[in-house]
Amino acid sequence: MAATIASPADALAFVARFDTFLLDCDGVIWLGNTLVPGVADTLAWLRSLGKRILFVTNNSTKSRADYLRKFTTLGLQASVDEIFGSSYAAAYYIAHQLDFPKDKRVYVCGMSGICDELASEGIAYCGAHEDTDHITDMAHLGDIKTDPSIGAVLFGFDININYTKLARAFTYVHANPGCHFLATNSDLTFPAGGTVYPGTGALLAALSAPLGREPTVLGKPHQPMLDVIVNKYHLDRSRTCMIGDRLDTDIEFGKRGGLSTLLVMTGVTTQKELASSAIVPDFAIDSLGSLGTKYGPGSQ
Amino acid sequence: MAATIASPADALAFVARFDTFLLDCDGVIWLGNTLVPGVADTLAWLRSLGKRILFVTNNSTKSRADYLRKFTTLGLQASVDEIFGSSYAAAYYIAHQLDFPKDKRVYVCGMSGICDELASEGIAYCGAHEDTDHITDMAHLGDIKTDPSIGAVLFGFDININYTKLARAFTYVHANPGCHFLATNSDLTFPAGGTVYPGTGALLAALSAPLGREPTVLGKPHQPMLDVIVNKYHLDRSRTCMIGDRLDTDIEFGKRGGLSTLLVMTGVTTQKELASSAIVPDFAIDSLGSLGTKYGPGSQ
Numbered sequence: 151m152a153a154t155i156a157s158p159a160d161a162l163a164f165v166a167r168f169d170t171f172l173l174d175c176d177g178v179i180w181l182g183n184t185l186v187p188g189v190a191d192t193l194a195w196l197r198s199l200g201k202r203i204l205f206v207t208n209n210s211t212k213s214r215a216d217y218l219r220k221f222t223t224l225g226l227q228a229s230v231d232e233i234f235g236s237s238y239a240a241a242y243y244i245a246h247q248l249d250f251p252k253d254k255r256v257y258v259c260g261m262s263g264i265c266d267e268l269a270s271e272g273i274a275y276c277g278a279h280e281d282t283d284h285i286t287d288m289a290h291l292g293d294i295k296t297d298p299s300i301g302a303v304l305f306g307f308d309i310n311i312n313y314t315k316l317a318r319a320f321t322y323v324h325a326n327p328g329c330h331f332l333a334t335n336s337d338l339t340f341p342a343g344g345t346v347y348p349g350t351g352a353l354l355a356a357l358s359a360p361l362g363r364e365p366t367v368l369g370k371p372h373q374p375m376l377d378v379i380v381n382k383y384h385l386d387r388s389r390t391c392m393i394g395d396r397l398d399t400d401i402e403f404g405k406r407g408g409l410s411t412l413l414v415m416t417g418v419t420t421q422k423e424l425a426s427s428a429i430v431p432d433f434a435i436d437s438l439g440s441l442g443t444k445y446g447p448g449s450q
Numbered sequence: 451m452a453a454t455i456a457s458p459a460d461a462l463a464f465v466a467r468f469d470t471f472l473l474d475c476d477g478v479i480w481l482g483n484t485l486v487p488g489v490a491d492t493l494a495w496l497r498s499l500g501k502r503i504l505f506v507t508n509n510s511t512k513s514r515a516d517y518l519r520k521f522t523t524l525g526l527q528a529s530v531d532e533i534f535g536s537s538y539a540a541a542y543y544i545a546h547q548l549d550f551p552k553d554k555r556v557y558v559c560g561m562s563g564i565c566d567e568l569a570s571e572g573i574a575y576c577g578a579h580e581d582t583d584h585i586t587d588m589a590h591l592g593d594i595k596t597d598p599s600i601g602a603v604l605f606g607f608d609i610n611i612n613y614t615k616l617a618r619a620f621t622y623v624h625a626n627p628g629c630h631f632l633a634t635n636s637d638l639t640f641p642a643g644g645t646v647y648p649g650t651g652a653l654l655a656a657l658s659a660p661l662g663r664e665p666t667v668l669g670k671p672h673q674p675m676l677d678v679i680v681n682k683y684h685l686d687r688s689r690t691c692m693i694g695d696r697l698d699t700d701i702e703f704g705k706r707g708g709l710s711t712l713l714v715m716t717g718v719t720t721q722k723e724l725a726s727s728a729i730v731p732d733f734a735i736d737s738l739g740s741l742g743t744k745y746g747p748g749s750q
Contacts, residue, residue, distance in 0.1 A: 288609055292643045309613050320648050338660040343592045348620050348660045355655035360638040360648045
């Protein structure tokens with residue numbers, strides 16, 4: 151059973167155990183475009199105690215710079231170096247953890263977040279917007295051919311997904327020996343406007359099903375993302391806590407990686423789901439806002 | 451082990467056992483746009499013996515009328531009533547085997563073959579070409595809403611597949627109680643120009659993965675297609691033989707349905723694959739052309 155943080159003493163004991171907090175964003179820091187009450191105070195308190203804060207998100211449509219604009223708009227202090235989206239995780243992985251040849255390119259299914267982060271790491275890429283103008287006649291399918299300059303396919307959410315992009319990505323992985331097959335995340339759906347829509351994991355299934363092969367995923371709960379974070383910041387896993395609102399991504403991500411975990415109840419997980427879940431966080435709290443206000447220095 | 455048809459006596463004994471032959475097209479009748487030698491003679495022989503011939507194909511991009519043009523172009527005799535594509539199978543299934551309300555519509559991901567066959571059965575539909583002009587801004591996702599007039603989603607191959615079509619299809623099945631979820635076929639790839647490309651089954655995975663649900667499939671080897679054929683033509687399964695070039699679709703389709711099966715070696719299956727396959731046809735022959743020429747009346 152998760153230890154509930156429900157008093158100033160609980161909060162102090164909790165924060166003392168860790169040097170670094172990895173924070174999911176949507177459902178933890180904000181809900182859509184609304185800041186969770188008290189979160190600004192909690193972040194300020196953790197910073198005042200010298201804790202490292204990293205924002206870890208699966209949404210690949212945004213770059214770190216895009217996220218920073220969102221933090222600023224919501225009146226939150228943050229820096230690009232604290233933001234770790236799955237698009238940046240993928241770019242960092244290709245640049246620093248793959249032995250990716252300088253003369254190879256990455257074929258991208260995805261949006262500007264991925265393209266911007268690949269550019270930030272100096273990685274050549276193609277696809278994405280280029281292939282939004284697509285083949286509409288079966289007779290031109292032969293234009294899709296293998297290309298030895300493609301060393302990796304990187305697949306993220308793309309609202310302009312089309313058959314040309316899928317067929318190119320399929321062809322490169324299928325026919326290029328050694329072509330890496332990477333994805334930013336594998337969420338089957340994402341919430342928006344009170345409902346859910348097919349997510350990156352859904353689009354990705356159209357590629358992994360015919361390939362008979364799963365990609366390396368640079369998003370939660372998959373460990374390559376955590377390995378990248380630990381590698382970049384030289385983190386001590388025993389002094390790191392993952393904070394999130396989802397059991398199957400955030401909490402599973404931390405637990406698999408040997409981190410401690412804190413579940414917040416401001417997002418998708420209900421008390422009933424928590425009570426019956428096989429994935430059990432180390433800690434639970436009503437809201438990240440409460441940590442720095444109701445139970446934090448504001449309470450003294 | 452399959453009984454090989456390799457003499458005029460074998461051929462005569464084989465044809466005597468059946469009243470109806472279900473024939474796959476690509477790999478059996480033709481290879482791309484080239485007629486398999488001798489097939490015209492074989493079909494003429496079977497017709498002269500009073501056998502019923504039905505052409506059964508998974509390709510949903512063509513209507514029966516489209517297929518008839520292909521038969522005519524290749525100099526083969528055929529009639530619309532003998533052609534059974536997965537697009538027609540789906541239309542027939544909705545019209546005759548589902549209790550599909552007259553005030554409901556079918557949402558289509560697919561090409562003109564599906565639309566033409568739904569129209570031929572008097573079924574109202576939407577989607578398809580209408581949604582080729584798609585949402586390109588995440589802010590407009592809210593335009594995709596559930597629609598109680600949609601009673602079924604029918605998914606086939608669509609070279610103009612896009613996120614709007616996927617999200618609409620997902621939303622209708624996910625949020626409309628009782629909305630049928632149908633697909634014309636589930637082939638993960640299709641061959642073209644000496645390679646393979648992602649097929650209907652690949653695109654379909656982008657829908658079935660987030661739905662956590664598989665569709666009713668009106669293509670080989672799935673039995674709803676055979677049930678439609680048997681129902682329409684009042685076939686005696688014990689006097690019907692499925693002829694095809696693929697073990698996992700054609701032969702599996704016949705075997706699961708209680709038909710006899712004949713594998714031809716002019717398509718994708720090699721002798722080596724046949725020797726090691728767990729799916730064993732009742733009969734095998736080098737080519738459908740040989741049945742009516744080398745071993746048929748032409749040999750006497």
